[in-house]
Amino acid sequence: MKFVKMNGNGNDFVIIDDRKCEFKGKESQIAKILCDRHFGIGGDGILIVRNSEIAQIQMVIINSDGSYASMCGNGIRCFAKYVWDNHIVDSNPIKIETGDGVKDAFLHMENSKVEKVTINMGKPSFDCKSIPANCEDEIVNKKIKLHGREYNITTMLMGVPHTIIFGNLDDFDINEGKYIEKYELFPEGTNVNFCEIVDKNKIKVKTWERGAGATLACGTGNCSSVIAANKLGFTGDKVEVHIPGGKLLVQIKENGVFMTGPALISFKGELEI
Incomplete structure (x- = not known):
């Protein structure tokens, strides 16, 4: 081969x-x-x-x-x-x-x-049936408790399901992602992104990928993180994403999210x- x-x-x-x-x-x-x-x-x-x-x-x-x-x-x-x-x-x-x-x-x-x-x-979907997730309302800044720790999560479908958690990256162990990936809310699992806001135009992201574990970069995860950050008012619609493997530019437009x-x-x- x-x-x-x-x-x-x-x-x-x-x-x-x-x-x-x-x-x-x-x-x-x-x-x-x-x-x-x-x-x-x-x-x-x-x-x-x-x-x-x-x-x-x-x-x-x-x-x-x-x-x-x-x-x-x-x-x-x-x-x-x-x-x-x-x-x-x-x-x-x-x-x-x-x-x-x-x-x-x-x-x-x-x-x-x-x-x-x-x-x-393309465009994200916050519809729980599309993600899929065991809920009826959108998962936006929703508080969950897992392994004795509280997380505020935002979840969407960006081609694949992604869950975003905001905070200081130093406060998270990337291996926490394995537990959130299989949380009961997500029947088919979810990718997990820990996201730190630097300013209106820049974020830092670390991703635990469903089916692969911790990776140096995740394009759909980076786009999802920007979408979530923008939705919650943390950033604008054009954001530089810094990841362990380098950086990407993500821009939200009317006809889709461009990476x-x-x-x-x-x-x-x-x-x-």
């Missing part, structure tokens, strides 16, 4: 071209093998290239634990660069089919190379599986 290892702000992925559907039905098993950091390549997930009937190309996302993800913000930037570099798609912007619908990827070129990518991530960040190739290779 030929592959490319890529990362967006340290959120790393193994990308494989499966337009012939040779690995169909084996995605979960393959992801566990490839993402193992000792016996495989290592990654937070795999991105599979497939043909699409509704867009120019399709991206299938499998987390490192073998579970399916409908959307990944850092992953789709890497995916867009991959399909451009390999001449699979030759237009800019690129329309990419995901489990969360078709997303537009705008490529920023320098010396004929893709350096950054902007993704229209801009890097997409880098780590290495290429071939693996026997």
Whole structure:
């Protein structure tokens, strides 16, 4: 199997071209093998290239634990660069089919190379049935108690479910995310973002990802954090997000939430599986 290892702000992925559907039905098993950091390549997930009937190309996302993800913000930037570099798609912007619908990827070129990518991530939903969450009202600044500690949470669907908790990052252990991920309010689990407000135009975020654990970056989580911060009046609609793996720019517009960040190739290779 030929592959490319890529990362967006340290959120790393193994990308494989499966337009012939040779690995169909084996995605979960393959992801566990490839993402193992000792016996495989290592990654937070795999991105599979497939043909699409509704867009120019399709991206299938499998987390490192073998579970399916409908959307990944850092992953789709890497995916867009991959399909451009390999001449699979030759237009800019690129329309990419995901489990969360078709997303537009705008490529920023320098010396004929893709350096950054902007993704229209779509719009969030606070509807509990969409998230899904066991409640009727929106989860906005809702107080919960878990393991003897109180949290004020805001939860939405941004392609995948995300829960945001505001405070000083030094006051949180990222591993607290594993308990919130499986909190009884969320029947299918939730991603968890700890967010610190720096000023109206800047925030810091650390993310515990459902199905992957602590990661250096999470694009959908960064967008969700900006949306929540804006909704609660902490920030404006254009925010620089600082994360362990670097930084992203997120802007809220009428037609969606736009995220801009890097997409880098780590290495290429071939693996026997």
